Amino acid sequence: MRELRGSFTGQEPTIEIKESEIPEKIQPNEILVKIKACAVDLSTEKTYNRLLASSLENCSIGHTVSGIVVKKGSNVEKYEEHISVVGVLPFGSGISGCCDMCVLNQFDTVKKPKDISHEVAAVSLCAGIAAYTAVHYLGHVTAGDTVLVMDGASPQGYLTIQLAQSFGAKVLSTYRTLTEKQHLENLKTPLAQLIEMTQRSTILASAVMEETGGVGVDCIIDNGVRLFTSEEDKDLMEERSMKSVPHKHDLLSCLGFAGRWITTNPQLQLDPPDSQQLFLRGGSLSFLFPPAWTLMRAQHGRFQHILKDVLDRMETGDFKLNDILSLQLEKAAEYLMQENLDSSKALVVIP
Numbered sequence: 001m002r003e004l005r006g007s008f009t010g011q012e013p014t015i016e017i018k019e020s021e022i023p024e025k026i027q028p029n030e031i032l033v034k035i036k037a038c039a040v041d042l043s044t045e046k047t048y049n050r051l052l053a054s055s056l057e058n059c060s061i062g063h064t065v066s067g068i069v070v071k072k073g074s075n076v077e078k079y080e081e082h083i084s085v086v087g088v089l090p091f092g093s094g095i096s097g098c099c100d101m102c103v104l105n106q107f108d109t110v111k112k113p114k115d116i117s118h119e120v121a122a123v124s125l126c127a128g129i130a131a132y133t134a135v136h137y138l139g140h141v142t143a144g145d146t147v148l149v150m151d152g153a154s155p156q157g158y159l160t161i162q163l164a165q166s167f168g169a170k171v172l173s174t175y176r177t178l179t180e181k182q183h184l185e186n187l188k189t190p191l192a193q194l195i196e197m198t199q200r201s202t203i204l205a206s207a208v209m210e211e212t213g214g215v216g217v218d219c220i221i222d223n224g225v226r227l228f229t230s231e232e233d234k235d236l237m238e239e240r241s242m243k244s245v246p247h248k249h250d251l252l253s254c255l256g257f258a259g260r261w262i263t264t265n266p267q268l269q270l271d272p273p274d275s276q277q278l279f280l281r282g283g284s285l286s287f288l289f290p291p292a293w294t295l296m297r298a299q300h301g302r303f304q305h306i307l308k309d310v311l312d313r314m315e316t317g318d319f320k321l322n323d324i325l326s327l328q329l330e331k332a333a334e335y336l337m338q339e340n341l342d343s344s345k346a347l348v349v350i351p
Contacts, residue, residue, distance in 0.1 A: 003019070004062065006045065007058065009057060023102075031103070032103055038122060039065075052091045052092060060094055060095055063097050064126035065097040067118065069081050078106065089294075090291070091291045098332065113312070123155060123324055129290045132306045139221065144170075146217045147220075148173070148254055158322050161187065172193045172217065180344050197246070204246050208254040215257075218260070219259065222264060257282055263286070326348045332349045
């Protein structure tokens, strides 16, 4: 069967299609699924593989999939063959979701609602797990809170905004292009403020303080953060091209009393003055790492709840996605290696 694999050894990833064998033997709690759609976020794939993979060569691509059950293990009771399911592949498994067939654990999957497509199901689950983890389990967002969501037009940011608003929070967000601004203006519930982040990030703190009356926000959910100010350090850490990404000082300046900062940057370093700022605000810092749900089983009941709730809300129309770009497997490798991919579009690979 065909399978999409990637190499992240250099600055630019190398993606190619390889041939592999179809799994014949499956464990009692596993199901063999014919893949219909696989959501891909190449930036997080690169980050997570650098953290978890034993080698940066021949890495798996895509971990949120939707498809049809072809075969089931002896302990699987809730699924029958020919049933459509949506699930998540653990990063430690080494299995690529962008393939013709793959093996999933029954506890990492849920039944796909009939009224949504395989593409929408895969994308919504990919972004929804991160949104629920950030807003509910790490941010503890409740009614009346003020939340700042960076890059709200990204697939993850778009669902994060809608989830925070459904909890009764007032949401502020940022955008980089006119297209992203139009996406955010089309939300059912209007945002409290849209902040432009095209060339500089210094406007962020002043805009947030003006909107909140100098109080600051209760929760910040970022989409990357710059660590350095000197030109030499920027070049060393590849931050030269991150002009529209906020600096850590800007985000700390936006935080209010007992505020929660949730970051997606695994390399985040806080110097003593930064820690003092966080301390004086009584604030906290959390790291957003959605694959942790499938790497341990301690909270698996909650994980199942997330999967079901995301798909139910997509089916009822409570949540909606921004643009989805569907790619055939044959063309996916060439497209994913392009520079400056549109971050506002969710990518789906169809075998």
